[in-house]
Amino acid sequence: MGQRLTAIATRTGDDGSTGLGDGSRTSKDSLRVHAMGEVDELNSQLGVLRAAFSPSLKSAEPDALKGIDSLLHEIQHDLFDLGGELCIPGYEQLQAHHVLRLDEALALHNASLPRLAEFILPGGSSYAAQAHVCRAVCRRAERAVVALAAAETVRPLAQQYLNRLSDLLFVLARVLNRQAGGLDVLWDRKR
Numbered sequence: 001m002g003q004r005l006t007a008i009a010t011r012t013g014d015d016g017s018t019g020l021g022d023g024s025r026t027s028k029d030s031l032r033v034h035a036m037g038e039v040d041e042l043n044s045q046l047g048v049l050r051a052a053f054s055p056s057l058k059s060a061e062p063d064a065l066k067g068i069d070s071l072l073h074e075i076q077h078d079l080f081d082l083g084g085e086l087c088i089p090g091y092e093q094l095q096a097h098h099v100l101r102l103d104e105a106l107a108l109h110n111a112s113l114p115r116l117a118e119f120i121l122p123g124g125s126s127y128a129a130q131a132h133v134c135r136a137v138c139r140r141a142e143r144a145v146v147a148l149a150a151a152e153t154v155r156p157l158a159q160q161y162l163n164r165l166s167d168l169l170f171v172l173a174r175v176l177n178r179q180a181g182g183l184d185v186l187w188d189r190k191r
Contacts, residue, residue: 021088031148036086038141039162043079045137046072049130065179068172071105075165082158086148094157102164109171113178119187122173125180131173138166 018028026032050072053065081093122132142162148154174184 135169
């Protein structure tokens with residue numbers, strides 16, 4: 001899977017270029033590097049969400065979050081794999097079963113939620129608010145991958161994965177609000 005760094009400060013990027021996993025170099029403002037960065041930011045935001053779970057996972061009521069934390073752990077690995085695909089043109093790591101896992105999680109978590117009669121605003125519990133941040137960053141990452149795919153070859157599975165993940169993060173935000181004892185923050189069209 002490409003080259004591993006042995007030194008972090010290589011100074012090879014001082015000219016505005018960066019190395020890809022296949023050894024080639026490209027501009028740091030290229031569509032490929034932009035997409036890689038968006039996926040990396042999404043992974044980092046998911047790490048923030050999981051870190052927020054940490055004290056609760058050690059408390060007397062950890063079961064409510066353990067399943068979500070475990071799912072997000074797997075998703076973080078998938079996103080790292082997706083970053084590898086973007087970093088090494090032609091490399092394939094994500095598979096259809098990764099998207100299927102998201103579909104199954106969507107069905108499972110959405111089944112416990114009441115039907116939405118109105119749009120919701122990001123917010124509620126701190127967990128849900130962070131899940132909404134992750135959702136928004138996921139949509140941005142998806143847009144970056146779509147832009148890259150318009151210019152270079154990118155497997156459709158990458159776009160499918162990010163599209164499904166953003167849907168899942170929306171549903172998880174709703175679930176996390178309920179687990180925190182709250183409800184969705186509804187958009188008030190008559191305000």
